[in-house]
Amino acid sequence: xxxxxxxxxxxxxxxxxxxxxxxxxxxxxxxxxxxxxxxxxxxxxxxxxxxxxxxxxxxxxxxxxxxxxxxxxxxxxxxxxxxxxxxxxxxxxxxxxxxxxxxxxxxxxxxxxxxxxxxxxxxxxxxxxxxxxxxxxxxxxxxxxxxxxxxxxxxxxxxxxxxxxxxxxxxxxxxxxxxxxxxxxxxxxxxxxxxxxxxxxxxxxxxxxxxxxxxxxxxxxxxxxxxxxxxxxxxxxxxxxxxxxxx
Numbered sequence: 001x002x003x004x005x006x007x008x009x010x011x012x013x014x015x016x017x018x019x020x021x022x023x024x025x026x027x028x029x030x031x032x033x034x035x036x037x038x039x040x041x042x043x044x045x046x047x048x049x050x051x052x053x054x055x056x057x058x059x060x061x062x063x064x065x066x067x068x069x070x071x072x073x074x075x076x077x078x079x080x081x082x083x084x085x086x087x088x089x090x091x092x093x094x095x096x097x098x099x100x101x102x103x104x105x106x107x108x109x110x111x112x113x114x115x116x117x118x119x120x121x122x123x124x125x126x127x128x129x130x131x132x133x134x135x136x137x138x139x140x141x142x143x144x145x146x147x148x149x150x151x152x153x154x155x156x157x158x159x160x161x162x163x164x165x166x167x168x169x170x171x172x173x174x175x176x177x178x179x180x181x182x183x184x185x186x187x188x189x190x191x192x193x194x195x196x197x198x199x200x201x202x203x204x205x206x207x208x209x210x211x212x213x214x215x216x217x218x219x220x221x222x223x224x225x226x227x228x229x230x231x232x233x234x235x236x237x238x239x240x241x242x243x244x245x246x247x
Contacts, residue, residue: 022087028118030238031149034237048116049115050118051107051118052120053074055118057080058088062088064116065088068096069116071097073097085099105126105130112143114143115143118149119138120150127180128181136197139197142229146229147228150188152222156208158221159173159182173218174214185206189225198230199227199228199229200227201226203224203225203226207221
């Protein structure tokens with residue numbers, strides 16, 4: 001168990017208004033809503049196993065569990081995982097979530113095992129060489145119907161120590177010290193289209209965003225990827241949905 005002194009995010013997750021809020025990542029939520037079905041079904045397949053890497057206080061874990069996935073929430077913050085358990089009970093999905101206090105570099109990724117792999121700002125919290133190793137393990141762990149969702153901070157972020165981020169005269173996140181591996185433009189996209197990743201991109205975006213979910217307002221540079229295993233073609237109308245079938 002970690003202590004407040006060794007848990008970098010203890011204060012952020014210990015607040016009454018928990019850092020990063022309760023809303024799941026928008027593209028992930030859109031995917032879950034579009035593929036959602038009754039009685040634990042996604043289209044013609046049962047919802048299966050998911051892993052949420054760097055789960056924090058659980059905003060994506062809760063959304064996955066509510067959609068019917070059995071979720072492993074992995075994080076180094078013991079306080080964050082405790083908040084996940086609290087929230088899971090409040091949202092009546094506790095039976096679908098298991099927490100794992102673990103460095104993502106030490107996590108066991110069985111091949112062809114997870115139907116959803118989520119990594120929201122965690123590959124940028126570990127050294128670059130380690131991030132590429134973990135990325136490949138993530139990809140290899142996807143099933144043939146698997147989905148991958150990743151967010152990373154980019155060099156556009158004002159917390160970056162290189163241009164253009166370090167030239168931006170805008171507020172920096174209170175937790176910027178945890179980011180040690182800012183992704184270059186197109187870097188995450190290049191990983192996703194590499195043959196060994198075996199992915200098909202549904203959505204990719206690099207953008208600036210203002211963040212009001214924790215601490216003083218600040219800006220981020222982000223790269224955001226939503227992909228599925230190559231050869232998998234789920235119904236997908238975009239985020240926001242474009243030209244879906246009208247009810």
